[in-house]
Amino acid sequence: MTAEPIVQVSRLTRDFKLGRAAGRHAVLRAVDDVNFDIGRGETLGLVGESGSGKSTIGRMMIGLLAPSQGDIRLFGKSITGGQGRANLAAVRRRLQFVFQDPYSSLNPRMRVGDAVAEPMDIAGRTPPRERQERIAQLFEMVGLPPAFATRFPHEFSGGQRQRIVIARALALNPDFVVCDEAVASLDVSMQAQIVNLLMDLQDRLGLSYLFIAHDLAIVKAISHRVAVLYAGEVVEIGDKRRLYAAPRHPYTQALLQAVPRPVVGRVRTPPIKGELLSVLNRPQGCSLSPRCPHAAERCRAEKPRLREVEPGWQVACHFHESIRPAQPGSSSS
Numbered sequence: 543m544t545a546e547p548i549v550q551v552s553r554l555t556r557d558f559k560l561g562r563a564a565g566r567h568a569v570l571r572a573v574d575d576v577n578f579d580i581g582r583g584e585t586l587g588l589v590g591e592s593g594s595g596k597s598t599i600g601r602m603m604i605g606l607l608a609p610s611q612g613d614i615r616l617f618g619k620s621i622t623g624g625q626g627r628a629n630l631a632a633v634r635r636r637l638q639f640v641f642q643d644p645y646s647s648l649n650p651r652m653r654v655g656d657a658v659a660e661p662m663d664i665a666g667r668t669p670p671r672e673r674q675e676r677i678a679q680l681f682e683m684v685g686l687p688p689a690f691a692t693r694f695p696h697e698f699s700g701g702q703r704q705r706i707v708i709a710r711a712l713a714l715n716p717d718f719v720v721c722d723e724a725v726a727s728l729d730v731s732m733q734a735q736i737v738n739l740l741m742d743l744q745d746r747l748g749l750s751y752l753f754i755a756h757d758l759a760i761v762k763a764i765s766h767r768v769a770v771l772y773a774g775e776v777v778e779i780g781d782k783r784r785l786y787a788a789p790r791h792p793y794t795q796a797l798l799q800a801v802p803r804p805v806v807g808r809v810r811t812p813p814i815k816g817e818l819l820s821v822l823n824r825p826q827g828c829s830l831s832p833r834c835p836h837a838a839e840r841c842r843a844e845k846p847r848l849r850e851v852e853p854g855w856q857v858a859c860h861f862h863e864s865i866r867p868a869q870p871g872s873s874s875s
């Protein structure tokens with residue numbers, strides 16, 4: 543990885559004020575003191591169950607939502623704080639996003655070629671011939687025949703539509719792409735194809751990704767490093783190989799155990815039961831403590847901080863050394 547990360551997130555926090563019905567001063571802390579960085583050409587996988595704050599982080603990264611506290615630096619410029627808006631405008635072309643549902647992100651009445659060219663059209667006029675060539679080039683990059691450009695979104699499969707959305711995201715040559723559940727609506731074989739496409743594009747174009755998903759299986763192939771989010775907090779972050787082979791945090795262990803494996807006639811029960819805690823009623827100690835099979839007195843009293851357990855690997859658990867890693871299954875990648 544290059545020395546200078548192109549994405550630097552520090553102490554990122556986002557509160558949502560809830561309506562009166564939820565109580566007078568009710569504030570939901572959806573993202574709590576999150577830190578990470580992403581290098582050029584690197585993918586950080588961001589994983590956590592529904593409501594853990596993944597999309598809130600993703601939306602802040604592309605300037606759709608302002609942080610309550612903390613800082614986001616993209617390409618060395620802070621998009622928060624005093625110069626935030628100006629800096630965001632300056633780097634906007636270099637960042638893009640791909641969301642879950644390719645159908646709702648494409649205008650059903652717009653030919654897909656025009657949809658792909660839309661970012662260029664918004665950025666300024668491109669001579670027609672050059673525009674045509676760029677559309678064809680973008681279609682080729684995502685593995686679609688350029689002749690498809692005159693069709694409409696409904697004429698494509700879900701996987702093809704996601705390719706179109708990716709082509710549009712690439713139109714202005716971005717450096718950093720936030721993919722929020724970009725393959726979640728697709729079936730497993732299609733997921734693998736889109737993940738492979740994103741990896742090829744990363745190799746060819748040097749892209750960096752924040753790749754958001756709710757389970758560890760989906761992010762495994764694409765990620766270089768993985769951050770595991772629980773109730774808005776990063777509980778473990780580290781290099782993919784080590785994290786999958788021997789996860790240190792009980793929550794990461796549980797997520798890995800929940801990954802379905804093709805064992806005929808046997809269903810594994812994830813060791814962590816219950817619902818994501820209400821982010822409104824955060825316990826004093828470790829947020830996971832009400833659900834954690836290893837929770838002890840200390841966990842309920844004292845919040846564990848993220849600590850480095852090996853260079854490039856951080857875990858927020860008082861007992862990460864003494865708890866036995868659950869068998870994460872095959873450690874092959």
Ligand SMILES: Nc1ncnc2c1ncn2[C@@H]1O[C@H](COP(=O)(O)OP(=O)(O)OP(=O)(O)O)[C@@H](O)[C@H]1O
Pocket residue numbers: 558559570572590591592593594595596597598599756821
């Ligand atoms: N605009 C908002 N107003 C109030 N609460 C919000 C808002 N956006 C998100 N939240 C809350 O913040 C928390 C995190 O939501 P977020 O959408 O980031 O979760 P997520 O990890 O992306 O979940 P999913 O996997 O379901 O997409 C949730 O409790 C959600 O209800």
Ligand SMILES: [Mg+2]
Pocket residue numbers: 596597598722
């Ligand atoms: Mg989400």
